Amino acid sequence: MTRLLAGLALFLALVTTAGAAVPSWGAKQSSPADTPPSALKPGEWIWGGAPMAPGPMAVIVSLTEQKAYAYRNGILVGVTTVSTGKKGHETPTGVFTILQKDKDHKSNVYNAAPMPYQQRLTWDGVALHAGGLPGYPESHGCVHMPTEFAKLLFAATNMGMTVVVAEEGTAPVTVVHPSAVIPIDPRNGRDLTVAPLMNGSMYSWNPDASPTGPISMVLSVPDQRVIVLRNGIEIGRAKVEVTNPLVGTHAYIVSAGYMASATREGLRMPNWITIGIPGHGDEAGKVVDEALVDRVAVPREFMEKILPELKPGDVLLATDERILPSTTGPKLQVIDSNPPEHAP
Template identity: 45%
Template sequence: MRLPLPLLLILGLAAQPLAAQPQTLTPAQPVTIEAVINALKPGQYLWAPQLAPAGPMMIVVSLAKQRAYIYRNGVIIGVSTISSGKAGKATPTGVFTILQKKVDHKSNLYNDAPMPYMQRLTWDGIAMHAGNLPGYPASHGCIRLPLAFAKLLYAETSFGLTVVITNDAPIPRLTPTPAALTGAAPAAAPAQPGQALVRWTPEKAPTGPLSIIISGADHRLIVLRNGIEIGSTPVSFSEPVALPAAYVLKNVDADGAHWLTMSLPWDKAAASRTVTPEERAKLALPEDFRLKLLAILEPGATVVVTPDTLRAGSTGKPITVIAEQ
């Protein structure tokens, strides 16, 4: 099936140029995924690994947008500006894996040119590494990243990690599924028009870290475990969702789940605090679903709340990587 990607995981990140103070957002600015990503200037990036501290990772590179999107446990933890291959040296598209990593690498093809924090994708010279970002494709085929971002990303990746390079401009709202990566059509949901589905299929991912995404626009909650959707339910709010928010689970006891707030760019001074019962009561979901979710929650699980829609077909679209000729 085709999954969307939560806006908050873009908005909860701190944007930084190569050598300048972090760029931040204010509540008065447009809270849209397009506005945040498109506003990034060459050398800037977004990074918030705490929003999904564990789980499988994937990188999607859009040559059309000159952006790299980093996913963990199904949700975005980072976005960076890039510089891909120039005319005559175009970066190849397709599905790759990280074959080699080296902090201080020199090019074997281009006069020992420095390639800091190199992560090799092919044995014939294509890699991700730190380099100059002029705002347009300018490399010999590699994917250049801001130096600070390349260092952060290097620390989080491992051999065999999947890297998808595509010409498409749209990005998926959650980690793209195998169907999305091959361009296959998603299966239609067995629902009548207007029917709100409740799905609970924990057997799809029996173990692994949890991430919970809540959309104010859709009035829907999605549960991801190990990057796979295992549950979804309609929810209601006692007041509109105006701004993004993020939380991490502290513990579960007889009184239920206790969440800690995670500060966002426009509220960096706010200390982490426990969400009050009154605040928790603003969200209502089916009781049987709540009890099932409560039974699998463990400390460290994250919740992100976004005013944006999670529906496929808005910002998110399938990424066609392999197409028959």
């Protein structure tokens, strides 16, 4: 009996220890909704949205501000302090999608370190998850969030949701700060081959390169190009003409339904909502009108191919930065969805 009780006590002790092995980081409750994001201290956060409310989500991570902003239908519903990659392990900038979700993930690289509410951005180990928040970049490349915020965000997002990691976080915002959109192989970091437009061609279209998944588009005003990526793989690009362009970088998300009056030679335009990214908060939730759509002229043949592919939650970034590979500047990492055999 003594041995039985001793064994039971040891078992309970082990269970208790295992249950306490995962720490909790950051504030337990949201700060008041009217708290300015700039006033948040390390570990503090704001959440104003029901986790399972309808509407497409998107997340902007500002490396400069060490904050992350969550949007639903273009409206800011949450903001949190974060800790991103330290020197030598910098968090990559670029346009990403959620590739994997794991509530109880443990690191395959760093001694099985807990990574609660993990939402994977790359197959080489970068993810959103709960973690330490000292008030400055300290991670090995991941985006650390307060535990309770990470839990709410995990419940609110879907696979394929767009996450933009930006180097700048104040006006003028340059979400797509680098000046080349070149997909990379996440297993080795090498550039994937991207075929440019042939001489005289107005567009290219290869949906079989990535048949399904979320779409992200980047439109460069100075380059007069729009590039279409699905799961981080380029499936098309086209020449465009932009008149009376907006200054800076602006983000838009596809919502349900179609514009009542905006058509292009019989083609219906989906509804778009402006994402109020940092520096353009006054634009949050504004419905894009026909006048703005008419500023962008796109080849009809290309429109016939891309419009049926767009779904609520797909994102367009319009920027006054150059994006063609022939320009100089750091590269924007766009990650594809093919996992390596062993992901960290």
